[in-house]
Amino acid sequence: MIELRGRGIVPGVVTGEALVSHETISGWGGIDPATGTIIERRHELCGVCFTGKVLVFPGAKGSSGWSGFFQSTRLLGTAPLAMVFTTVSTKSALGAVVTRVPAVTDLDQDPVQVIRTGDRVTVDGDRGLVIVHR
Template identity: 80%
Template sequence: MSDDVRELRGRPIVPGVATARALVSPETISGWGGIDPTTGTIIERRHPLAGVCFADTVLVFPGAKGSSGWSGFFQSTRLLGTAPAAMLFTTVTTKAVLGAVVTRVPTISELDHDPVSVIRTGDLVEVDADRGIARILERA
């Protein structure tokens, strides 16, 4: 992890601004069968964050995996009030982008630094997807 990097710049996917504690996933996240939208919890058995809730966090992850149902499950988190506050992901796929759009949370991708390596779970992060900037405001 690089403690000296405090600002990341990337491509805005969904506009908006949000500030929350980060939840960093070292692995991609499956939507269908990988999350419980009623609680905002990762339920994929072999995932390193199985049992961890992502609701109201800045969800930092490499990207989406699985079927096209990914976006539907993340849209359900918005409808049920369990969505992340914002998302930062590294790999742009139609699943991840559509999921971000239907979740309607500030989202940035294609960042100039790998957010999974730079941001730590518990860091306070501001995502300004209007400008394509993510800032680490406070280290955990």
């Protein structure tokens, strides 16, 4: 078990399977909110669905529409289970808030390097804690 300590952005506690992106994620034009799938053509996870997964990524890129696209995933039932990101920005923080899933950032270790796709992860947005169960 590995514990990462950081700052909670959105409260709540969930446990689920991690989906790790080593690249930033674009909201507008980078995801399909109807399916919860990354559609950015040159992205390492193009064609991969994040619905119901703990989405671990470096941060958001692109326009201010990022949060709107992730809010749509909540409304359509295709949102990730939680978000863990390395770099907090207004896009990623607002996106996590409107998606209403537990979110943690500013961790003491880089989650993109520590967590692997398929790991079982607990995200505790109340305490700013991410626990990796291998």
